[in-house]
Amino acid sequence: MNDRHDVIVIGAGANGLAAAATLGRAGLAVIVLEQSGAVGGLQRTVEFAPGFHATPTAADDGWLPPAMARDLGLGVPVRTIPDIPLTVALAPGDVLPLARESRAAAEAIRRHSARDAATWPAFTAQLHKLAGFLAVLYQRPAPDIATTGLRDLASLLRVALGLRALGRADMAEFLRIVPMSVRELLDDRFECEALKAAVAAGAVRDLRQGPRSGGTGFVLLHYLVGAAPGSVRDRGYCRDGPETCVAALDALARRNGVTIRTDTAVSRILVRDDAVTGVALASGAEVSAPRVLSTADPAATFLGLVDPVWLDPELLHAVRNIKFRGAAAVVLYALDSLPQRGGLPAASLAGVVTLTPQLDALERAADAAKYGNVSEHPHVEISAPSIRWPAVAPPGKHVVVARVQYAPHCLKDGNGWDGARREALADRVSHLIDTAVPGFLDRVLHRAMFTPADFEARYGVTEGALTHGELTLDQVLFMRPIPGLAHYATPLTGLYLGGAGTHPGPGVMGGGGWLAARRLLQDGTGP
Amino acid sequence: MTARRYDVIVVGGGHNGLVAAAYLARAGRRVLVLERRSMVGGAAVTEEIFPGFKFSVFSYVVSLLRPEIIRELDLPRHGLQILPLESTVTPLDNGDYLASWADPDETRRELCRHSPRDAEAMAVFGRLMQHMAMAVKPILGMVPPDPGSLAPSDLAGLLRFGRHMRGLGPDRFHALFKLMTMSSADYLDEWFECGPLKATKSASGIIGTFLGPRSPGTAYVLLHHYMGEIDGAFRAWGFQKGGTGAISDAIAGAARALGAEIRTDAAVERVLVRSGRVTGVALVSGEEVAAPVVISGLDPRLTFTQLVDPDELPADLVEGVRRFKFRGSSAKVNLALAGLPEFTCLPGPGPHLRGAFSISPSVEYLERAYDDAKYGDFSRQPYMDIVIPSMIDPGMAPPGRHVMSIFVQYAPYARTGGWTDAARDALGDAAVQTLARYAPNLPSLVLHRQVLTPLDIERITGLSEGNIFQGELALHQLFFLRPVPAWAKYRTPIEGYWQCGAGTHPGGGIMGASGRLAAYELLGSSAR
Amino acid sequence: MTLVLKTTPFHPRTAPLVRAQTWRRWAGYQVASAYDPHPDREYAAIRNAAALLDVSPLRKYRIAGPDAVRLLDRLVTRDVTRCAVGQVLYTPWCDARGKVLDDGTLSRLDERTFRLTSAEPNLRWLTMSAAGMDVTIEDVSEHTAALALQGPLARAILATVSPADLGALRYFRLLHSTVRGIPVTISRTGYTGDLGYELWVDADGALPLWDALVEAGAPYGITPAGIWALDLARIEAGLVMIDVDYFSAHHALIPDQLSSPFELGLGWTVSPDKGPFTGRRALRDERARGRMWAFVGLGIDWDSLERLYRQRGLPPQLPPIAWRGSAPVLVNGRQVGYATSGCWSPLLKRYLALAHVTAAHAERGTGVELELTVEHRRQRADAVVTPLPFLDLERKRA
Incomplete structure (x- = not known):
C-alpha cells in the first residue's frame, strides 16, 4: 500500500470501476478501495440461501452509456429484452401483459379500453423519443445556464439545439412532462386504471413520493433512458448473467493497470491546506495520493469522510439538506418451483410483474411514507431472475425478487427497523404475492429481507437510498448533488465526486464515474 | 347591430379584461367590454349578499396588482385604496x-418564542426571497x-x-x-x-x-x-377599501375615463368568425356587435372551446x-356576524383582529x-385563511356587526357524489366547526352564511371547474406553456382573436399583468 | 398587550433616568439614546470620569465542550488555539468568500468554555459551523446582563466595590470576581477606546450591580450614558459598527455591500496561516492580490467647512450627535468612496468621519473631498485621510 498512487478511487461499484478504468487508461497510477469483499457495489449478487443468488438491491442491469463504452473501448454486453417487460396482475389468473411489441400490447389493452389501445403505440414511441433526449444529456456533464465560460455556453447551445431537433410538439411535450406528475400525464392519455398504475409505478421508483407528485414525469423518463422501444419498464438484462456490466468494467480497469483492493474501508479523507493528501483506512493505515475520487454518496463523503473544518458551513448545510429518503425494500425468495396455477406465465416473470392495478392504491401506499409509516398495503413488484439466468438457483429451482414500496428509512415512531417490523413487512409482502399468485407461499424455501436500514448498513448509502439522492427535479442535472458541485470537482483541491449522487445519477452504469474521471483529467494531474 | 363601431371587443369584464380595455382605450382604440353579469369584476366583486353586509365574495385580498398598472392607469384617482392587513396569526x-x-x-x-434559530x-x-422576487419580476412583465x-x-426573446x-x-439561478x-x-x-411556521408559510404555496x-x-x-415588498406599492398583503369589487370599479373607472365603453348584462354567446378572421360577437340576446378584434378575458377552456368552434382550431391546440x-x-x-369572534389564543380585542388568521397548525394537518381531497372529498379539517374585512374597513358591515371571509381548502370540484345542497352545507359546517375549535363563540355569532363550492364559483363567475387562477399555477402550466405551448403570446390561430385572462402568462391573483401584456402585444402587432 | 420591544434587565433603573424619552432600538431592545436631552455630559464622563453603559442587547453565546477550540478556530479569523484562559480576542468572522458576517469579542472562560459576543444573532451560523463537532452552543443573551464602565476613573470606582486585583488585569483579559458579593466576570474591554471594563452578570444580579456601581461611583462623577455618547467615543476610537459601517455578508443584497476584514481595517485580526477557518482561502487570495477597499479616518478641513457655510451667510453648523448614513468621498470630482459615520469630536475639536475608499486613496495624508449638505445644497468639503484610531489613549491599555 505504500506505493505511490496518483488517484485513489473510493468504491468499486460501476462508477468507481468506470472512473478507475478511465484514469488508468490515461496512464495514472490508480488504486480502488472497496469496503466490501468484492467489486460490484449495488449490482453485486449474494448467495442469500444455499445455491440461490440475487442482487439485494433488485437493481436492473442499468444502462451503459454508449459514449462511455466507445470512449473506453468497452465491449457492450449483449442484452436480452424480455418480450413482456411489464405485466400487471389484475386478479389471480388475470393479467394485463404489456408486451414490448406495441401492437401486441395494444391487443391486450383493448380488452380494457379500445381508446387506450389506440393511444398506446404512440405513447410508448414518444416516451422512447423523449428518453432518448435525456440519453444525450446523460453522456456529458450537465449543462448549466448559470455557469459562465464559453465552453459551457457552447455545450448548452448544443443541448438547446438537440431539444429543438425533437420537433416543436415533442419539445413542448418534453418541457411539459418533466415537471408534471405521472398521474396527470397518464390521466391525459388513458382511462385504464391497471395500465396507468403499471406505468406510474416506474415513475415513483425509489422515490418517497407518490404518482401525484410533480417531477415524477421526469423519473419515468429517467429510468427509460436506454430502454428498448416499446418498453415502459427497465432496460432488459445482460444475456451472460447478472454483474456482466460490472465484471466488464472490472476487467477493463485491471487491464488499464488499476489496483483494486477489496475489504478495505476508508475512514477518512486526509486534507492539508485545502488539498487532499490521501485517505486513512479503517485499519489505521494511510494511503497517500494527491487525488481522491469518491463514489460514496455526497453525504457519506462530505459528512462522513472529511473533517468539517475544511468545508464551508453553507456547503455542509446544503449536503445535509439533500433528500435521500430511501423508501424501497426488497425481499428475495428462494423457491422450490414456480407456481403453475397462478396464471403468471414464465414470460411475465422474466420481466416485471406489478401487483398494484390501481393508481390510488399506489398513492395510498405513498401516503403512509409521507407521515413516516410503512405502507399498510405496499406496492410490490416481482420478477424471477432465475428464468433469465437458470444458474442463479439450483437446477429446477427459482429465485423471485420482490421490490417493495413504501418502506421509508426514517420512521415517525422512532423505533427504527427492528426485527419485528422487518418480519411484519416481509409477511405482508409474502401474503400479497400469494394472493396474486396462489400457491406461492407453499413453494418458498427461504426468504431474505432487505430494508433501507439494511441497505445503509450494507452499502453505506445514506438513509438507505439506493439512488444516492432522490431523483427530484431540484436534485438532478446541474442541481445534482447540490448546486455548485454538479461538475464533479469539489472545493477541496484533488477531491472529486463520481457516484450515483452526481449527474447522471442512478441506473446509469459508470456514467458519473466516467464523467468525474474526465473532469479530473481535464483539471490536470500535475503536482 | 348597434350603430357604434368598435375596434376591439373585450369579452368578460374581469380585472384582466378591464385592464386590457383601459390600455387599448388609452392607445386610442374604440373598445367595448361585454360583461355577462350585472357588475364588472369577475371574481373580484363586492356584493351585499345580506342586507347591510358587504362581501368580497370570491377574491378577498390583494398583493400582486402590478404597480405599473396602478401608475399608468392612475388607479388611486379612480378609487384604489389599499388598507394594510396587520398580521397573520396561526x-x-x-x-x-x-x-x-x-x-x-x-x-x-414572537418567532424567537417558538424557535430562536428560526428567527x-x-x-x-x-433576504433570499427578496432576491428571488427581483429575479422573477422581469419575467412577469415579459411576453413569453x-x-x-x-x-x-422569439429568438430575441429567448436570448x-x-x-x-x-x-x-x-x-x-x-x-x-x-x-x-x-x-x-x-x-x-x-x-x-418550527412546525406552525412551516405550515403557515407553505399554505401560501397550495392556494388555488x-x-x-x-x-x-x-x-x-x-x-x-x-413580491409586494419589492414593488414598493404595498406591504405583503392588503385589503381594498370597499372590498375587491372596488378594485374592479377603479379599473373600470379608468377604462371609461380613457374612452372605453362597458356594458353589463351582456353575455356573449360566441365569437363570430368568417374565413379564419374575427368579425365580431353574438350576444345571448341575439344581438351582434361587429369588430375586427375580439379579446377574451375568459379562461382557456371557454376561450377555445365555447366562444369559438373548436373545429376552427388546430387539433393540438384543442x-x-x-x-x-x-x-x-x-x-x-x-x-355575517353579530359581533367579534373571541380567539382562545388571543382573547379580547386587539390588532390581531385586523389581520389574517391561518388555520395551518402543522404541515401534516395541511x-x-x-x-x-385526493380521494374525492372536501377536507374534514380544512386549511383556512380568514379575515374580518369589517375590522379593516368599517363600511363593510353595520356598526358593531362584522363580516368574515373564509377561504377554504380543499374542496375538490370533482367531488365524489357531486356538490349537492347537503354537501355544500356539510362543507360550511366543517369550516365553521373547525374554526370554532380556536374561536368557540363563532357559531353563536353567525347571522347568515354563504358557502361557495368550486361548482358555485364556476356557475357564478364562469371560471371553469371553479379554479380561481383560470387554471392551476403549476410548473407545466407556466410561462410559455400557459395556457398551451405555441399559443402563450396572447394570440390565437384565429386572426383578430386574442386572449388576456389569467389563463395566460403570468396569470393568477389580482395582478392584471395578463391584461396589460395582451394589450401591448395586440397594439404592437397592429403597429407592425 | 405585549410590547413590541424587549427591555434589558437594567430597565427599571435606566427608564426613570431618560428625561427626554430619547429611546432607540438596538437589536430588538429598547435602550436609551441619551438620559439627558443632549449627550454632551454623558460623553464627557467617558473621557473625563466614568460612564455606565447598558450593553445588554449584545448577543452572548456560551460555547463549551471538547471541540470548542476547534469550532471557534474554524469560525473566526484570529488564532483561537493561542487564546489563553482569561484572554479576550476581538475578532470578525467571515463566510467562505472571506466577507465579514459579524464581529465581536471571544472570551476564554476556561479550558473548554468560551463566551462569544456579537451584534447580530449568530446561533444559526454557529450551529452550522459546529456540524460534526462535540460542542454545545447556548444562547445566554437573555440570562446575561452586561454593563460597560468606561472612563479614566473606571478602575478607581470598581476597586471600591470589588476585591479583584484590577491592577493586574491587563487589556483584553478577564477575571471572575464579585461586586459587593455579586458574582461578575470583569473584562478589560470596551467600545470607547478609553480605560474601561465590561461587567457580565446573571440577569438577576443586574439591578444590585447597577445600584452598587452608581452608589460607589457617585463621588467620582459616574454618569449613566446612552448610545449617542457611545457613538461619539467609538468613532474617535475608529471602531466599526455593523449595519452602519458595514453589512453582514448574510444580509448584503449585492456584492458591493460585502466587506472583507482587510477592507474594514481589520487585517490585523486575520491569521491566514493558522489552521483551516471559513474564508481562509479567499482571504489568502486577497492578501496576495491586495485589498480593493480600505477603511480609513477622514479629518474634515475646518477652513473649507467654514468657507462653504460662509458662502451661504451662515456660521458652520456641526452635527450635534454622530451621524450614520452615507456621504460620497471624491478625488478630483470622481467618487472614490463613501463615509458611513461622522461626528464632531468634542475632545479633538475636529470633524471626523469613517469612510470606505478604494485602496489607491487610502494613503495617510491623501486629500479627498467629502460631500455635505450645506443649507439644502450638496457641497464638497476638503478632507484628509487620517490613520485610525483618531484618538489613541495610553490609559486604554496601561
Missing part, C-alpha cells in the same frame, strides 16, 4: 399561537418567447430570457431553480424547524392548486409574499386546452386535508 392546538406582525422586531421576538434564519431567508419558434422576435437567467449568477421545483414543505425544511404542501412545485408561491388543468380546489365561506 392558532395552535395547544392554545398558543404563532403570529407575524407588521413590525420586524416584534415578529422576530435568525428568517432574516437570511427574507416560444422556444419552438425560429421567428426573430433575453437566457441572458436574464445568466445575469442572476449561479447562486441565485440555482436558488430560483430550487424554488421552482421543490415542494414548499421540503423547501422550508431546509430553513426552519390541487397539490399538498409536500407536492413538488408548490415552493415558488412563497415568493408572492415578497388537445392542449383539454389537458390544461383546472381542478378547482378551494371554496369560500362568507359569514397534508391530511389534501389527502381527503
Whole structure:
C-alpha cells in the first residue's frame, strides 16, 4: 500500500470501476478501495440461501452509456429484452401483459379500453423519443445556464439545439412532462386504471413520493433512458448473467493497470491546506495520493469522510439538506418451483410483474411514507431472475425478487427497523404475492429481507437510498448533488465526486464515474 | 347591430379584461367590454349578499396588482385604496399561537418564542426571497418567447430570457431553480424547524392548486409574499377599501375615463368568425356587435372551446386546452356576524383582529386535508385563511356587526357524489366547526352564511371547474406553456382573436399583468 | 398587550433616568439614546470620569465542550488555539468568500468554555459551523446582563466595590470576581477606546450591580450614558459598527455591500496561516492580490467647512450627535468612496468621519473631498485621510 498512487478511487461499484478504468487508461497510477469483499457495489449478487443468488438491491442491469463504452473501448454486453417487460396482475389468473411489441400490447389493452389501445403505440414511441433526449444529456456533464465560460455556453447551445431537433410538439411535450406528475400525464392519455398504475409505478421508483407528485414525469423518463422501444419498464438484462456490466468494467480497469483492493474501508479523507493528501483506512493505515475520487454518496463523503473544518458551513448545510429518503425494500425468495396455477406465465416473470392495478392504491401506499409509516398495503413488484439466468438457483429451482414500496428509512415512531417490523413487512409482502399468485407461499424455501436500514448498513448509502439522492427535479442535472458541485470537482483541491449522487445519477452504469474521471483529467494531474 | 363601431371587443369584464380595455382605450382604440353579469369584476366583486353586509365574495385580498398598472392607469384617482392587513396569526392546538406582525422586531421576538434559530434564519431567508422576487419580476412583465419558434422576435426573446437567467449568477439561478421545483414543505425544511411556521408559510404555496404542501412545485408561491415588498406599492398583503369589487370599479373607472365603453348584462354567446378572421360577437340576446378584434378575458377552456368552434382550431391546440388543468380546489365561506369572534389564543380585542388568521397548525394537518381531497372529498379539517374585512374597513358591515371571509381548502370540484345542497352545507359546517375549535363563540355569532363550492364559483363567475387562477399555477402550466405551448403570446390561430385572462402568462391573483401584456402585444402587432 | 420591544434587565433603573424619552432600538431592545436631552455630559464622563453603559442587547453565546477550540478556530479569523484562559480576542468572522458576517469579542472562560459576543444573532451560523463537532452552543443573551464602565476613573470606582486585583488585569483579559458579593466576570474591554471594563452578570444580579456601581461611583462623577455618547467615543476610537459601517455578508443584497476584514481595517485580526477557518482561502487570495477597499479616518478641513457655510451667510453648523448614513468621498470630482459615520469630536475639536475608499486613496495624508449638505445644497468639503484610531489613549491599555 505504500506505493505511490496518483488517484485513489473510493468504491468499486460501476462508477468507481468506470472512473478507475478511465484514469488508468490515461496512464495514472490508480488504486480502488472497496469496503466490501468484492467489486460490484449495488449490482453485486449474494448467495442469500444455499445455491440461490440475487442482487439485494433488485437493481436492473442499468444502462451503459454508449459514449462511455466507445470512449473506453468497452465491449457492450449483449442484452436480452424480455418480450413482456411489464405485466400487471389484475386478479389471480388475470393479467394485463404489456408486451414490448406495441401492437401486441395494444391487443391486450383493448380488452380494457379500445381508446387506450389506440393511444398506446404512440405513447410508448414518444416516451422512447423523449428518453432518448435525456440519453444525450446523460453522456456529458450537465449543462448549466448559470455557469459562465464559453465552453459551457457552447455545450448548452448544443443541448438547446438537440431539444429543438425533437420537433416543436415533442419539445413542448418534453418541457411539459418533466415537471408534471405521472398521474396527470397518464390521466391525459388513458382511462385504464391497471395500465396507468403499471406505468406510474416506474415513475415513483425509489422515490418517497407518490404518482401525484410533480417531477415524477421526469423519473419515468429517467429510468427509460436506454430502454428498448416499446418498453415502459427497465432496460432488459445482460444475456451472460447478472454483474456482466460490472465484471466488464472490472476487467477493463485491471487491464488499464488499476489496483483494486477489496475489504478495505476508508475512514477518512486526509486534507492539508485545502488539498487532499490521501485517505486513512479503517485499519489505521494511510494511503497517500494527491487525488481522491469518491463514489460514496455526497453525504457519506462530505459528512462522513472529511473533517468539517475544511468545508464551508453553507456547503455542509446544503449536503445535509439533500433528500435521500430511501423508501424501497426488497425481499428475495428462494423457491422450490414456480407456481403453475397462478396464471403468471414464465414470460411475465422474466420481466416485471406489478401487483398494484390501481393508481390510488399506489398513492395510498405513498401516503403512509409521507407521515413516516410503512405502507399498510405496499406496492410490490416481482420478477424471477432465475428464468433469465437458470444458474442463479439450483437446477429446477427459482429465485423471485420482490421490490417493495413504501418502506421509508426514517420512521415517525422512532423505533427504527427492528426485527419485528422487518418480519411484519416481509409477511405482508409474502401474503400479497400469494394472493396474486396462489400457491406461492407453499413453494418458498427461504426468504431474505432487505430494508433501507439494511441497505445503509450494507452499502453505506445514506438513509438507505439506493439512488444516492432522490431523483427530484431540484436534485438532478446541474442541481445534482447540490448546486455548485454538479461538475464533479469539489472545493477541496484533488477531491472529486463520481457516484450515483452526481449527474447522471442512478441506473446509469459508470456514467458519473466516467464523467468525474474526465473532469479530473481535464483539471490536470500535475503536482 | 348597434350603430357604434368598435375596434376591439373585450369579452368578460374581469380585472384582466378591464385592464386590457383601459390600455387599448388609452392607445386610442374604440373598445367595448361585454360583461355577462350585472357588475364588472369577475371574481373580484363586492356584493351585499345580506342586507347591510358587504362581501368580497370570491377574491378577498390583494398583493400582486402590478404597480405599473396602478401608475399608468392612475388607479388611486379612480378609487384604489389599499388598507394594510396587520398580521397573520396561526392558532395552535395547544392554545398558543404563532403570529407575524407588521413590525420586524416584534415578529422576530414572537418567532424567537417558538424557535430562536428560526428567527435568525428568517432574516437570511427574507433576504433570499427578496432576491428571488427581483429575479422573477422581469419575467412577469415579459411576453413569453416560444422556444419552438425560429421567428426573430422569439429568438430575441429567448436570448433575453437566457441572458436574464445568466445575469442572476449561479447562486441565485440555482436558488430560483430550487424554488421552482421543490415542494414548499421540503423547501422550508431546509430553513426552519418550527412546525406552525412551516405550515403557515407553505399554505401560501397550495392556494388555488390541487397539490399538498409536500407536492413538488408548490415552493415558488412563497415568493408572492415578497413580491409586494419589492414593488414598493404595498406591504405583503392588503385589503381594498370597499372590498375587491372596488378594485374592479377603479379599473373600470379608468377604462371609461380613457374612452372605453362597458356594458353589463351582456353575455356573449360566441365569437363570430368568417374565413379564419374575427368579425365580431353574438350576444345571448341575439344581438351582434361587429369588430375586427375580439379579446377574451375568459379562461382557456371557454376561450377555445365555447366562444369559438373548436373545429376552427388546430387539433393540438384543442388537445392542449383539454389537458390544461383546472381542478378547482378551494371554496369560500362568507359569514355575517353579530359581533367579534373571541380567539382562545388571543382573547379580547386587539390588532390581531385586523389581520389574517391561518388555520395551518402543522404541515401534516395541511397534508391530511389534501389527502381527503385526493380521494374525492372536501377536507374534514380544512386549511383556512380568514379575515374580518369589517375590522379593516368599517363600511363593510353595520356598526358593531362584522363580516368574515373564509377561504377554504380543499374542496375538490370533482367531488365524489357531486356538490349537492347537503354537501355544500356539510362543507360550511366543517369550516365553521373547525374554526370554532380556536374561536368557540363563532357559531353563536353567525347571522347568515354563504358557502361557495368550486361548482358555485364556476356557475357564478364562469371560471371553469371553479379554479380561481383560470387554471392551476403549476410548473407545466407556466410561462410559455400557459395556457398551451405555441399559443402563450396572447394570440390565437384565429386572426383578430386574442386572449388576456389569467389563463395566460403570468396569470393568477389580482395582478392584471395578463391584461396589460395582451394589450401591448395586440397594439404592437397592429403597429407592425 | 405585549410590547413590541424587549427591555434589558437594567430597565427599571435606566427608564426613570431618560428625561427626554430619547429611546432607540438596538437589536430588538429598547435602550436609551441619551438620559439627558443632549449627550454632551454623558460623553464627557467617558473621557473625563466614568460612564455606565447598558450593553445588554449584545448577543452572548456560551460555547463549551471538547471541540470548542476547534469550532471557534474554524469560525473566526484570529488564532483561537493561542487564546489563553482569561484572554479576550476581538475578532470578525467571515463566510467562505472571506466577507465579514459579524464581529465581536471571544472570551476564554476556561479550558473548554468560551463566551462569544456579537451584534447580530449568530446561533444559526454557529450551529452550522459546529456540524460534526462535540460542542454545545447556548444562547445566554437573555440570562446575561452586561454593563460597560468606561472612563479614566473606571478602575478607581470598581476597586471600591470589588476585591479583584484590577491592577493586574491587563487589556483584553478577564477575571471572575464579585461586586459587593455579586458574582461578575470583569473584562478589560470596551467600545470607547478609553480605560474601561465590561461587567457580565446573571440577569438577576443586574439591578444590585447597577445600584452598587452608581452608589460607589457617585463621588467620582459616574454618569449613566446612552448610545449617542457611545457613538461619539467609538468613532474617535475608529471602531466599526455593523449595519452602519458595514453589512453582514448574510444580509448584503449585492456584492458591493460585502466587506472583507482587510477592507474594514481589520487585517490585523486575520491569521491566514493558522489552521483551516471559513474564508481562509479567499482571504489568502486577497492578501496576495491586495485589498480593493480600505477603511480609513477622514479629518474634515475646518477652513473649507467654514468657507462653504460662509458662502451661504451662515456660521458652520456641526452635527450635534454622530451621524450614520452615507456621504460620497471624491478625488478630483470622481467618487472614490463613501463615509458611513461622522461626528464632531468634542475632545479633538475636529470633524471626523469613517469612510470606505478604494485602496489607491487610502494613503495617510491623501486629500479627498467629502460631500455635505450645506443649507439644502450638496457641497464638497476638503478632507484628509487620517490613520485610525483618531484618538489613541495610553490609559486604554496601561
